[in-house]
Amino acid sequence: MMSVQYKLIKCNINGKDTETMVDVRASLTDMLRNDYSLTSVKKGCEVGECGACTVIIDGECYNSCIYLAIWAEGKKIRTLESLLGPNGELADIQQAFIDEAAVQCGFCTPGFIMTAVQLLETGKEYNKEELRKLLSGNMCRCTGYENILNAVEKTMLRRLGKL
């Protein structure tokens, strides 16, 4: 048996500098959920296929389930909780998911929204085909994807002043 190894990990989570001792065997999902109570980060497949655990690290989307917690050292991490407005308001992309009925059971939603946040922040206009590809790392077993695509597309067009 190994003796448990711990490491002090300093990083910035949702705009706040933080540090915690993590077990070196932990995934970033484990750290965000257990040490920081960020439960929007869902444990789905835990093998990097479903995208339910998607978070943004230094501006890029990652499956936090296959990202070791120790790699978070020095990184800037964003989870769905970062979208919360000062008075509890929803972000435009979250509201669009509601308006378009893009949420059914809701388990995949935080991951989808974080993937959407990254692509919306590029400020580019993508066509449906490109959006499908950009969202292809997230799986939804309820909605059939069309409403999710519509929510992302409408938010993109609204932000670009085209809707």
Next chain:
Amino acid sequence: MYDIKALYEAESIQDAIKLRMDHPEALIIAGGSDVLIQMRDGELAGRELISIYMINEMRGITLDEEGSIRIGSLTSFSHITSDPIIQKYMNVLGQAVDMIGGPQVRNIGTIGGNTCNGVTSADSASTLFAWDALIEMTGPNGIRRIPIQEFYIKAGKVDLREGEIQTAILIPKEHYEGYQGYYIKYAMRNAMDIATTACSVSIKLSEDKKILDDVRIAYGVAGPIPLRAGISESAGKGKEISQGLIDIIGKTVLEDVKPRDSWRASKAFRQHLATELVQGCLIEAIKLSGGVI
């Protein structure tokens, strides 16, 4: 929580070599999109790991003093696709690695990991074979570079020796200058799938765009490791471009490929794909080079 026996973190290449010497049983983990999944499966459960992920000197794409394209082994797939050097000289590699998994996987997966795990389906590998890439390894005795065809020994086994880590992949100037390439991955799904069979072709045309001065054909999942179709290349090299020539090459590849039956696809289907894919790749590569068929 992963079933990791012990984890050693390398902060530099030299550090990684020392850790490799001190812990010969430990596995190297780069982005982890293979290692961690196999650990979760139980296949690699309880192993020691050496993490090289934080070694930033192994990231990025540059042109070295001889004009070779140098891709640091930890460069992620998405960074390869968006890199201006790759887009200018070897766009097909960026396109090939853009077909791996999904966006999140392409942000974590590294080209070094994709080649070091020795699998035949690696989307980067067939294109690297088709461009005669060199693999650079750094170990206790310094740096060594070998052609990628020698790097692959057998399924799951590459020529990575005691204390070594793969530090870069290089494409010498004479291997990319004047070439155009095309890659086709045939898979059951458009995303999050591995190739049933894949083909990558790179060609160089004569100045009048009528002769196939050079043709390099590589396959993934047409044998236990990625392979070059040498017999077909000889059949095409130096010949005038025509639909007839493309047909001949398409038939000849059956002498080069050695696919097998697996749960993903039958041998017969893969042979059919080998013929079809090479023709599609040739036609597209000829068009990209400004030739006509």
